[in-house]
Amino acid sequence: MERIRERVIQIYGNLVSLLQKCIFCILSVGPIPNHIAFIMDGNRRFTKKCKLMEGAGHKIGFSALMSMLKYCYEFGVRYVTVYAFSIENFKRSPEEVQSLMDLMLEKIEEILKEQSIVNRYGVRVIFSGNLKLLSEPVRLAAERAMLATAKNSKAVLSICVAYTSTNEIMHAVQESCEEKWDEITLLNSSGAGYGLISLGGYEQDEMDHLIKLTDIEKHMYMAAAPDPDIIIRTSGETRLSNFLLWQSANCYLYSPSVLWPEIGFRQFLWAILNFQQIHFYLDKQRKQS
Amino acid sequence: MDFSNESRVLHRCSAQIGNLLLLSLWHLVHSIISICNFTLDIANVLESYLISSGLLGRYKSLHIAKLRYLAIVIESEEAYQTSKIIELLQWLEAVGVKHVCLYDKEGILKKSKDFILENLDGAIWFQDAHENNVLLDQQHMTLEFVSFSDGKEAVAKAANVLFMKYSKSGVTDQNQKEKIFTESQMSEALKTVGSGGPEPDLLLVYGPARCHLGFPAWRIKYTEIVHMGPLKSMNYGSLIKAIYKFTMVRQNYGK
Numbered sequence: 001m002e003r004i005r006e007r008v009i010q011i012y013g014n015l016v017s018l019l020q021k022c023i024f025c026i027l028s029v030g031p032i033p034n035h036i037a038f039i040m041d042g043n044r045r046f047t048k049k050c051k052l053m054e055g056a057g058h059k060i061g062f063s064a065l066m067s068m069l070k071y072c073y074e075f076g077v078r079y080v081t082v083y084a085f086s087i088e089n090f091k092r093s094p095e096e097v098q099s100l101m102d103l104m105l106e107k108i109e110e111i112l113k114e115q116s117i118v119n120r121y122g123v124r125v126i127f128s129g130n131l132k133l134l135s136e137p138v139r140l141a142a143e144r145a146m147l148a149t150a151k152n153s154k155a156v157l158s159i160c161v162a163y164t165s166t167n168e169i170m171h172a173v174q175e176s177c178e179e180k181w182d183e184i185t186l187l188n189s190s191g192a193g194y195g196l197i198s199l200g201g202y203e204q205d206e207m208d209h210l211i212k213l214t215d216i217e218k219h220m221y222m223a224a225a226p227d228p229d230i231i232i233r234t235s236g237e238t239r240l241s242n243f244l245l246w247q248s249a250n251c252y253l254y255s256p257s258v259l260w261p262e263i264g265f266r267q268f269l270w271a272i273l274n275f276q277q278i279h280f281y282l283d284k285q286r287k288q289s
Numbered sequence: 290m291d292f293s294n295e296s297r298v299l300h301r302c303s304a305q306i307g308n309l310l311l312l313s314l315w316h317l318v319h320s321i322i323s324i325c326n327f328t329l330d331i332a333n334v335l336e337s338y339l340i341s342s343g344l345l346g347r348y349k350s351l352h353i354a355k356l357r358y359l360a361i362v363i364e365s366e367e368a369y370q371t372s373k374i375i376e377l378l379q380w381l382e383a384v385g386v387k388h389v390c391l392y393d394k395e396g397i398l399k400k401s402k403d404f405i406l407e408n409l410d411g412a413i414w415f416q417d418a419h420e421n422n423v424l425l426d427q428q429h430m431t432l433e434f435v436s437f438s439d440g441k442e443a444v445a446k447a448a449n450v451l452f453m454k455y456s457k458s459g460v461t462d463q464n465q466k467e468k469i470f471t472e473s474q475m476s477e478a479l480k481t482v483g484s485g486g487p488e489p490d491l492l493l494v495y496g497p498a499r500c501h502l503g504f505p506a507w508r509i510k511y512t513e514i515v516h517m518g519p520l521k522s523m524n525y526g527s528l529i530k531a532i533y534k535f536t537m538v539r540q541n542y543g544k
Contacts, residue, residue: 029315088543165506166472173448174470177455184456211448213441238513241543245506246441253499253514273322278498285394285502289437 020265024075027269030276031283033229035079036072037251039243040065042235042259049259055099060261062107066117071268073121073155079225081158083243087133087167101138104161108141112148122154128221129163130171158225165245172219176211179219222247229282230275232267234260250286252278330518337526348529352536353385360390360435360489360512362504364496367520368397375408378430380525382411384532388431390415390489394502396436406432415486433486440505443484450478479507488512491535493528495520513538 040061047057065082072080084104090097111118111125118125127142134142142161217223227247231240236257240248252275256267340348359381363374374391381389391398391405398405406412415433451469458465468474479485488508492501492515499516501509515531517523 026311026314026318029311030319086543091542091544164510166475166510169444169506170470170472170475173444173451173475174466176448177452177470180452181456209449211445211452213445216445216448237538238515239511239540240509240514242510245509248501249440249503251500253501273319277319277322277326281497282500285500288394289503 023269027272028076031279032076033275035226035228036077037081037228037231037244038068039083039233039241040260041233041237043261045235046259046261057261058100058103064261064263068263068268069117071265079156081160081225081228083160085161086242087130087162087164101135105138105141108145112145118149122152123149123157124152125149126156126158126224127161128158129161130167131162133162156225158222163221164242166242168221169246172216175219176215180211227251230254230271232271234258234263249289250282252282333527337524340526340529348533351384351533355536356386356490356532358388358487358489359386360392360492360504362492362494362502363393363398363520365393365395365397367495368393370520371401371404373520373523375405377523378409380528382430390433390435390486392435392504394437399434399436402434435505437503439484440503443479443482443505446482447475447478450481493517493531495523511540511542
């Protein structure tokens with residue numbers, strides 16, 4: 001009896017998989033997004049809604065993330081970014097922050113294992129954010145994961161931890177200023193600069209353009225990935241909460257009302273279909289920038 | 290030899306038929322989606338008529354005080370329709386919205402600024418009303434006009450302002466560095482270069498897609514972004530519904 005049940009479940013699983021593959025086949029006739037970003041909102045609400053133990057929502061949320069990554073990479077999306085932990089989240093209770101950090105540590109170790117999704121799809125993992133704000137064990141695990149997957153080149157997973165857009169912009173501006181200063185100091189010391197900065201050797205006009213937009217953009221934490229095509233935020237909330245504000249100028253924002261642990265193939269499909277409907281318009285906007 | 294040729298031709302034919310089949314299925318799927326979206330649009334239009342006529346009770350009283358600053362993003366091609374924009378602003382005035390920011394990517398609205406201000410009774414330009422970053426409780430509506438150059442390019446200009454401060458200070462002093470490169474210093478620098486407006490609570494997008502089209506990133510951290518459809522099909526009911534939904538939202542700000 002037990003074996004028959006298992007067999008039925010297996011056949012059902014295979015059929016669902018086949019159906020998904022067929023759907024992807026049809027959809028790939030149209031434009032495939034290059035980069036999808038996820039704001040994984042609603043884990044705590046899910047825990048409350050299903051009356052689970054604290055932290056269970058986040059664990060189920062992690063499996064939901066694995067399924068979404070599978071759909072993305074199977075469909076051919078090269079870059080996926082997820083908003084795992086915001087700098088603002090540090091304001092939560094120390095117990096909650098600690099349990100999230102522990103979960104992150106546990107899951108980083110898990111994805112580095114042999115049969116994990118990262119190795120199956122050749123995914124390079126990048127941790128974007130102010131990693132100095134993380135505790136030592138988490139930061140070291142993150143750096144280990146980045147090193148271990150550095151050679152993978154089929155797809156990229158950017159995990160934003162200790163990240164906010166404003167912090168990213170600020171960091172990029174600081175790095176640009178420090179780099180420009182070093183450049184000028186080098187020019188000065190080699191005699192070519194003629195003490196440009198201190199003696200007011202630049203024209204006012206030039207001074208306003210020392211730091212260029214390209215300098216700032218190359219120092220962003222997310223510089224390794226192109227601008228996102230779709231940002232999906234679950235729980236029906238319509239704000240970006242300081243996520244990819246700089247990069248989302250021509251990006252389709254989709255806010256399904258499901259909570260993150262409940263997200264599935266249906267929402268992924270709907271996001272892709274809507275993206276394909278307006279792709280022509282967004283592409284035109286991007287080319288005009 | 291003949292067989293391999295024939296099998297290659299057969300293979301190519303079947304691949305082409307397969308591709309045609311996939312293409313038609315794709316178009317079929319998208320036609321179904323378009324029909325679904327069209328039916329949803331009709332339902333929305335009906336709902337807006339009900340709201341405008343005041344038949345739906347809950348939309349009658351809005352907690353408009355919650356909406357301190359409203360931003361409107363308009364598709365640049367539709368931004369030429371200044372009469373529609375003036376009508377929209379008149380509706381907002383009627384509802385009680387006091388401070389509005391108008392954005393379009395190419396700065397078309399900036400060019401129509403004088404025309405809009407002249408034709409909208411009792412509206413004044415944000416820059417004129419603005420004093421020490423305190424939004425005074427005005428009788429009049431204030432209007433701000435923003436374009437793409439107030440976003441990324443303004444950040445680059447602000448970076449230059451901070452660079453000047455950095456180069457004048459003790460560059461090797463870590464404390465000084467920490468004081469200069471802070472988010473509040475950046476906000477001040479943005480104000481200095483003329484792109485330092487307040488953060489909108491709600492952003493309404495009038496265009497084909499839900500996309501903020503480059504609205505200054507520094508200002509939309511926690512802004513609710515709502516898609517209203519194209520400007521040509523704007524209606525009063527959906528405006529009220531969007532504002533009502535906004536007043537019902539509760540934010541944690543990360544906590």
